[in-house]
Amino acid sequence: MLQITNTLSRKKEKFEPLNAPFVGMYVCGPTVYGDAHMGHARAAVTFDIVFRYLKYLGYKVRYVRNITDVGHLVNDSDSGEDKIAKKAKLENLEPMEVAQLYTNRYHNDMDKLNVLRPSIEPRASGHISEQIEYIQAILDNHYAYISNGSVYFDVKKYHEKYHYGTLSGRVIEDMMHGSRDLEGQDQKRNPLDFALWKKAAPEHIMRWNSPWSEGFPGWHIECSVMSNKYLGKYFDIHGGGMDLVFPHHESELAQAQACQDSHFAKYWLHNNMVTINGQKMGKSLNNFITLDELFEGSHELMEDAYSPMTLRFYILQAHYRGTLDVSNAALKAAKIAYRKLLNANILLSKLEHDNVETLDVELNTQVENLLQSLDEAMNDDFNTGIAISHLFALANLINSFHNKIKNINSINEQTFDVLKTKYDLFFSEILGLKEELVVNVNPALEALISLYKQAKVAKEYDKVDEVRKSMKAMGLVIKDTKFDVEWAYEV
RNA sequence: GGUCGCGUGGCCGAGCGGCUAGGCAAAGCUCUGCAAAAGCUUCUACUCCAGUUCGAAUCUGGACGCGACCUCCA
Missing domain, CATH: 1.10.10 (Arc Repressor Mutant, subunit A)
Structure with a gap:
């Protein structure tokens, strides 16, 4: 029985799909205006595991992960420019060229990490008309207002009927006091209101026509809209990085309820952040390491190149809800540990059972228990670290069988068969680890x-x-x- | 300032009331021309203080430290 931690309740809950065997999962993907970094890798790997494991459990999963290719504002005071447009100007490219370039590069990095492609990967720019309709519906329900060509979500009004802050655990009354007065917010009735549609400043390149103005959609709206389109109003899992809980996911939830007057996502899953040598990763700290820099060892903080599988393994050794600290020492340890598991998997494929048994009951039970513990670990909120620790115990046994320190025939044939298929199944299919330097026995x-x-x-x-x-x-x-x-x- | 979370052995990281994961590093042994690999063995930790309890790393309160979010971010 699978249990997952739901951010909504802050508790571990039994996973029960709305319409088994079907499972709908929506995860916030990247904004494609720059190269993917370790944070992207962690989020992608985390939900790749969820995707793979749910499939292993027999569910038919529709995994939707968006590509944000509509520029959102760099910051509030810089009202005319968005991230993608800024990059386009910088590199002298068409905005869509920027989006395509970084989408390709993102795919490339994720492929290296052996992250499975989602079932549907919708782009925000391809769903402008749906977003306009959705905004109109919110307006019709009176949870939004038009102000100078822009449309804002009315948080206070919404809060009267629903509760704004359920997901992030925020108290709206406190926030109203605590929020600062920012420049350029005079179009809003309340500082907490956020844009659903924003009128484009003259210099803004990415713009579309709408009933309200020529402009572009707000940051949160695309996810409400695209999840609705491909997964329906109420779906099973919504995921993303913890930094998205507020305001992004909170606002998505509010939009959805304001629009549909029904539940949105049943389970909310959030992966924690990556730190570098104990520090937050940030451009200003110069510890912002892209995946390519990591794989090539070209970043000044990296003493060596670390392979995609080393990173993947390292991410998987820790639980997804805790912060993950990256350092040279930790990565080096992961590299060695991962190879150990890999070598055992190769030896296992060559092991053979002679069909004769000199059964060692204790050993046999030990192997059976370890094999079963693999599922138990994953069922406990995708505890990949524990699953890996069992894999190490199994690897140890496999090595002993191979070296004939222990007799392979002292476990029965059935246990042997399960061992042989399951170790590889967990290693390759569920954890998604693989040989990188595929060596042909040439x-x-x-x-x-x-x-x-x-x-x-x-x-x-x-x-x-x-x-x-x-x-x-x-x-x-x-x-x-x-x-x-x-x-x-x-x- | 507000909200939330975290502090585990040389390092990374599980565990979340008793049975004290796992990996890396280090030391010793077996094997070996020397190695490597593999196996075996050793190393025993929970920031501090006060409490609850027969019993706490695990629960409660406090202190200190760190981080996240509140503003774009995976």
Whole structure:
């Protein structure tokens, strides 16, 4: 039985889909105006796990993750410019060219991380007419007002019937006192009101026609609209980074209720932030590390290049609701640990059971329990770190079987079969880890190994060392076991 | 200033009333031409103070420290 932490209740709840076996999940995707960084990776990997695990449980999941390609304002005082337009000006490109460029680059990075593509990836710019209709519906329900060509959501009015702040746990009355007077807010009736449609300043490039003005949609509206279009009014899971809880998700929720007068998402899932050496990641702190910089080792804070799988594994070792601190030491440890699990998976595929049993009941039970614990860990709010710890225990056993320290026939055939399929299933399909340097067992590699064996027999140790060296150059290592010579990924 | 969350061994990180994960690093052993890999062993922590309890890293109160959000952000 799957339990997930619902931000709405701040508790772990039993996961019960609205229309099993179907599950609808909406996750806030990137605003495509720059390269993806580690925060994007964490969010994408977190919900990739949710997607993969729900499918493993047998659900038919429709996973919608948007691409925000409508520029939102850089900040309130800078009322004329949006992020994408700003970037377009900077790089001398058409705004849509910027959006496409970074969408492609985002896809590329996510592919490297072995993040599955969502079922539907809608773009905000492709849903302008739907957004206009949705805003009109909110206006018709009197939860919004027009002011100088812009449309604002009336938070106070909304709060009278519904409750603004349920998701983020905010008390609207406190916020009214606490909120600062910002420049350019005089069009709003209340500082907490937010734009549904914004009239474009003359220099604003990205603009569309609407009943109210030539302008562009507000930041929050696209998600309410697109989730509604592809998943219906009331759907199962809405996810995103914790920083989006307020105001983004709170406002999405308000819009949806103001428009449809019904529930919105049943479960809200939020992944926590990434810090670098204990500090918040931010452009001004110069610790804003993009994925490409990490993979290439080109950022000045990185002592080495870390592969996509190293990052993925590292993200998975921690629980998604806690902050994740990235450092060289931590990444190096993850690299080694991940290879260990990978090597065990390869050895497992070669293990064979002889069909004869000299059953060791205790050992057999241990393996069975570990295998079962894998599901239990994932069922407990996607606890990938615990699942990985069981995988390590299993890897240890696999190595012992392989080295014949333990006898593979001392577990029964059925347990062996489950071990063989399940370890790989969790490693590859659910956690989404994979071999990166796929090594073909090609003639050249085989020749190297036989050369090594011959040299060993002849005690020509110079040659032996040379073989080791060339293996190392390929990222491999040679292992002399009691029974044979074999290769493995260098740890 | 307001709201929320967190402080775990050399490091990263689970756990959330008793059974004291896991990984990395370090040390020793087995194996070995030397290694590597693998296996075995060792290292025993919960910011501080006060309380609740037979029993607390886990619950309550307080202090200190850190972070997030309140403004664009995954």
